[in-house]
Amino acid sequence: MxxxxxxxxxxxxxxxxxxxxxxxxxxxxxxxxxxxxxxxxxxxxxxxxxxNWHSFADHDDKVMQVYDTYGYKRLMDLGENDPMSGIVLMDSYKYFTDYSVEKEDTEDPWFKKLTGLRPLSKKELPPGVSKGYKFKGLTIxxxxxxxxxxxxxxxxxxxxxxxxxxxxxxxxxxxxxxxxxxxxxxxxxxxxxxxxxxxxxxxQFGVRGQILHVRNNCSKQFSVSPHDKAQEDSHESLYIFPRKEGGCIIGGCFLRDYDHTKEDPELTQRLIKYAVKYAPELIDPSYKNNPDHIDIINVNVGQRPFRDGxxxxxxxxxxxxxxxxxxxxxxxxxxxxxxxxxxxxxxxxxxxxxxxx
Missing domain, CATH: 3.40.50.720 (NAD(P)-binding Rossmann-like Domain)
Structure with missing residues (x-):
């Protein structure tokens, strides 16, 4: 023993x-x-x-790739075979705005083969988006x-x-x-x-995140890179993850050394603005009986546990x-x-x- x-x-x-x-x-x-x-x-x-699952490992980080590959397979299996887990399988979309295409490395990520990733055609891109891809993903x-x-x-x-x-x-x-x-x-x-x-x-340090848990339903899981320099400098971006039980979460931000956990009301309003821009069905009553406004259950603020290295x-x-x-x-x-x-x-x-x- x-x-x-x-x-x-x-x-x-x-x-x-x-x-x-x-x-x-x-x-x-x-x-x-x-x-x-x-x-x-x-x-x-x-x-x-x-x-959700969207590995942050770069092409040279073989160790994290091993960890995330194993995690992907285990979580996908749970989502497919155990409804009690709270995991739902769905395609995940990544969008690059006109601004971010000029600023970011938009090379396909390392997990292309693992997840069946494919580039999006121009007709699949929402307005203001120059490039994107989708892959078989999940949310929890x-x-x-x-x-x-x-x-x-x-x-x-x-x-x-x-x-x-x-x-x-x-x-x-x-x-x-x-x-x-x-x-x-x-x-x-x-x-x-x-x-x-x-x-x-x-x-070791915390990185602040703020997300909106809402009753509104979204048709897909996606993230959007920054729209302009102001948003990039504020370390904000948009991501929306539908939940298995209905509703979704809308985020977010990435702020190091901001220890307070009170809501930033102005960030909440910006998240709502961008969410409706890229997912107008959120306030369309004809889509899954959505309300005609963003119906917030909670505004959740937490600290991600980061460590240099x-x-x-x-x-x-x-x-x-x-x-x-x-x-x-x-x-x-x-x-x-x-x-x-x-x-x-x-x-x-x-x-x-x-x-x-």
């Missing part, structure tokens, strides 16, 4: 716990967290996510999916415990349900930078009982299975190394 504590119950922590338990029945997993699915807190990122309702992961963990005998925020990572060793833990996996997201007991030479998924150099999995930024859902698979490899490596001591 190997006792493992996973710290954190966001998408990274729950997926890691689930995958470890599935890989080896001798692993006895306890998840400990300040926040659990159903909670709403500024430092609990996962419920606020847009949650985070609150449904987090509870889905939570229940899957419980069904496998994983213990989930609500605890106060830990101050030192070594505290986690004493939080296992069966006694002192053998290993700890650090999936603490935004809270990672506040925890003592280990070193990280890379800066990218995600940290490795065995700690000083504490061989500690494995890190934090700093994934805005890719938590799409990369979760790939990163969890890597954690499983590191757990085996750590146990093998410790057995020789």
């Amino acid at each position: 190997v006792k493992i504590v996973v710290v954190g119950a966001g998408v990274s922590g729950l997926t890691t716990a689930l995958e470890l338990s599935r890989r080896d029945s001798t692993y006895k997993i306890t998840v400990v967290a300040k926040n659990l699915p159903g909670d709403i807190s500024a430092d609990y990122t996962s419920p606020f996510a847009g949650a 309702t985070p609150t449904t999916y987090l509870h889905y992961l939570y229940l899957k963990c419980l069904s496998l005998g994983i213990v989930v415990k609500r605890v106060a925020a830990i101050e030192d990572i070594s505290e986690a060793l004493s939080l296992h349900s069966l006694g002192k833990a053998d290993l700890v996996v650090n999936c603490t997201g935004l809270l990672a930078k506040h925890i003592k007991g280990y070193n990280d030479t890379k800066e 990218g995600v940290r998924v490795e065995i700690d150099s000083e504490h061989k009982w500690l494995i890190h999995n934090y700093g994934i930024g805005g890719s938590g859902y799409q990369s979760s299975y790939g990163l969890s698979a890597r954690v499983c490899q590191l757990v085996r490596k750590s146990l093998k190394s410790n057995s020789k001591l």
Whole structure:
């Protein structure tokens, strides 16, 4: 029996716990967290996510490509075969405006073959868009999916415990349900930078996002690059992800070091303006009984857990009982299975190394 504590119950922590338990029945997993699915807190990122699959890895980032390929296949399988997951499969569109074509690299992304990506013809492009592509994608309702992961963990005998925020990572060793833990996996997201007991030479920081959760239905999932220099400088763009249960989310922004979580009302109005421009069916009552205005359920503001140099998924150099999995930024859902698979490899490596001591 190997006792493992996973710290954190966001998408990274729950997926890691689930995958470890599935890989080896001798692993006895306890998840400990300040926040659990159903909670709403500024430092609990996962419920606020847009949650789709559109890999951010560039053509040279082979490691993230491996993680995101594995994640794509696992999430697509869930969307096709498990309706309880809250995942719906749908084509995803990427639009480049006249302005962005001059400013951005519009080369087809690395996942062209994986997702069946194809360029859009001119007749498929909305006004003001010069170029675009579509691919087989998906979107996830985070609150449904987090509870889905939570229940899957419980069904496998994983213990989930609500605890106060830990101050030192070594505290986690004493939080296992069966006694002192053998290993700890650090999936603490935004809270990672506040925890003592280990070193990280890379800066960790939050990136603010603001999305509108609305009752209006949209005909497709898409994102649009900036329209002009003012929008580029403000780090805003438009994306719309329909939800399986109806309605959609409209985002968003990408603002580093903006820690406040209050709504920016002016951004809300700009998002509505651009959303209606590119998806006029949102306020067309003849399309799925939409209202004739944007009917907002919530304005969600959260912080994505970024880290300079990218995600940290490795065995700690000083504490061989500690494995890190934090700093994934805005890719938590799409990369979760790939990163969890890597954690499983590191757990085996750590146990093998410790057995020789």
